[in-house]
Amino acid sequence: MGSMGQESREGLPFKLKNENLFHKKSHVHGEWIESMSGDWFSVADPGTGEIWAHCVNNTTGDVDRAVKSSHAAFQSYKKLNPMIRSQLLAKFDALIRENREDLARMLIYETGKPFAEACGEIDYATSFTRWFAGEAERISGTVHVAATPNRRVFTVKQPIGVVVGLAPWNFPIATALRKVAAALAAGCTIVVKPSPETPFTTLALAYLAQQAGFAAGVFNVLPVSLENTPSVCEALCKHPLVSKVTLTGSTRVGKLITKHCAEGLKKVSLELGGNCPYIIxxxxxxxxxxSHLMALKFKHAGQVCVTANRVYVQAEVYDKFxxxxxxxxxxxxxxxxxxxxxxxGPVTTPQSLVKIENQVKDAVAHGAKVIVGGQRVTDRGGGYFFEPSVxxxxxxxxxxxxxxxxxxxxGLYKFDTEDEVVTYANNTSLGLASYFFxxxxxxxWRLLENLEAGIIGMNTGNSGSADSPFGGIKESGYGKEAGRDVAVGEYLITKTGTLTLEGQY
Known part of the structure; x- marks a missing residue:
């Protein structure tokens, strides 16, 4: 970390068709600004371990300016006609698709994922911008005749206010847009804090939102180093003008965020860790x-919250499978x-290598057998590589x-009966996804009801889509992202109006 004076155009390890897409400064109220501290932090390429760019490093002193910007923008944006919000989101969606390859190249150097996977993430991400462009015009209230004579009861839906979005590094574009698009469709404004590993793609999204016509302050971005992340997150969660916080991250972090938000009774949505069983x-x-297992297990080098973490195979076909x-x-x-x-590709952080190594060594020490891989790769420079392993x-x-x-x-586990494997599958504090074939x-039908998870894949390993509610139970969090009605509903409040009529009815 240190001062870089201004947003220098240091040489990038890739070429962009749209050079205006790459930004290193915070995006606050339509402007690209430095932190009040003047600090910057470095971002490494997981494929080489080398620093390839620097980004502005915000501190708690920068939080108030960003939140007040979004609060000021909310006063106008909340009144914007839903059709106009829909049109803005549609334009935003078109610009993201137009810049798909450039965004994918940035993702490679932020996350390490291969180009085809990076493009796949953007295709997945734009399913949300397209979906929520339509959802913006589908928000509606209700009216009914009350049980009390001569009364009518109305409900109206209104945006909750300023939202803070805390995004992870494994799918920085998709998880950010799943939050941003829903918030903007609802009429909320949002401040996004990207992960320290992946700030540039989020800043690129803010740039494209601005080009799409969203007003200053509607979509702000505060990049933060790993060291400053805890304090900045706490300041964002506790800011009195923030009404809702949405996090995709670990269960440990989710518990901390919940505690911060509890002081102000903020509305919270949490999409947290998974320990997902995959039953055959x-x-x-x-x-x-x-085919579904390979796509799910090894996507982004296994760094997916809904990945197949424990693969249970019935004894009759265990050896063959x-x-x-x-x-x-x-x-x-x-x-x-x-x-x-x-x-x-590589894993995204060097800390992941240590955790994986320890887990494999522990398994072998307790009788497991490595039949493919099992080792950290050390002959590829400083990249964070671990062999694909079985x-x-x-x-x-x-x-x-x-x-x-x-x-x-x-990891492959042998089981005999359905009751046995359901017990194994549910023996975890987490409940994000479960899969069975x-x-x-x-x-x-029995498994759909008996498996303890918020997402159930039935003869499928990929159930995520914009029209399907996404979210877990138990310590995997609460609230839903995507899906009909429920996702936008996370960013709305409901007001109830009661009218008494005169005369006989």
Whole structure:
């Protein structure tokens, strides 16, 4: 960290078609500004471990200016006609799609994911901007005849106010837009604090929102270093002009954010960690189960909150399926995300490597067998690489079982009966997603009701879409993002009006 004086145009390791897309300063009230401290922080490329850019580093002293900007903008934006909000979101959506490849290149160097995955994230992200452009015009209240004679009861929906969006590094564009698009559709303004690893794509989104015509202060961005993140998050959560906080992050951080917001009774939405079971019964289509597993388990090197963290395979097909997974995993091409032949990139942070190594060592020490990979890669410079790995003979007491892995490690567990595997699957404090593969219709309904998760994949490993409510139960959080009605509803308040009529009715 240190002072850089001004937003220098240091050489980027990639070429942008739209050079105006890349910004390093905070976006507050339509302007690009430095922190009051004058500090900057560095951002490393996970594929090399080398610093490739610097970003302005905000402190608690910068919070008030950003929140007051959004509060001032809210006074006008909340009254904007829903059709106009819809049109602005549609223009925003079009600009993101227009700059898809540039945003994908930035994602590679922020997150490490391969180019095809980066493009896939943007396609997923724009499903939210498109969806919420329509939702903006679908917000409505109700009216009914009251139980009390001569009364009519009305409800009206109004935007809650200034929102703080706390976004993670694994899907920085998709998770940010899932919050931003819903808030803007509802008529709220928003201050986004991106993860220290991925500030530039969020700043690029703010730039495109401004180009789309959103007024100054409607969408502000405050980049923050890892060291300053706890204090800035606390200041944002406790600011008296903030009405709602939405977080995608770890369960540990979610509990801290909830405590901060409790003091002011802020409305909170939390999408937190997952320890998701992936269950394969003997009657399943194993090829189908394998293709969905590979896409889910190794996407972004396993750094997905809804990834298959524990893969349970019925005893009759355990050996066969283990070899199928091993064969498919050996075909993955590990490399820098910018390389054309890369199918799996590095993990995003060096801390992840330490956690993965410890989990694998613990599993082996307790009897597990590594049949593919299992090692940190040290011959690729300073990049944060871990071999795509498959481990068999997994048991319930291992760290890989009890903790969210967030790495390219697939642990395979053997089970005998449905009751047994449901017990194993639910034996976690987390409840984000669960998956199962079977051709038994009766079992399908039983599992849908008995698995303790907010998202259930039935013969599918990818159930996320803009029209499908996304969110967990237990310590995986509360509130929903995306979906019909519920997502925009997280950013609205309901007012009830009661009218007494004169005369006989």
């Amino acid at each position: 019964f003997a009657d399943a289509n194993l090829e189908q189960a394998l 283990s070899e199928m997974v091993a064969e498919a995993t050996r075909k993955l091409k590990l490399g820098h995300g910018a390389a054309e032949d890369t199918t799996i 481990i068999t003979n997994m048991t319930q007491g291992m760290l890989l079982t009890r903790e969210e892995t967030f790495g390219p490690v697939c 079977t051709k038994d219709v009766d079992r399908t």
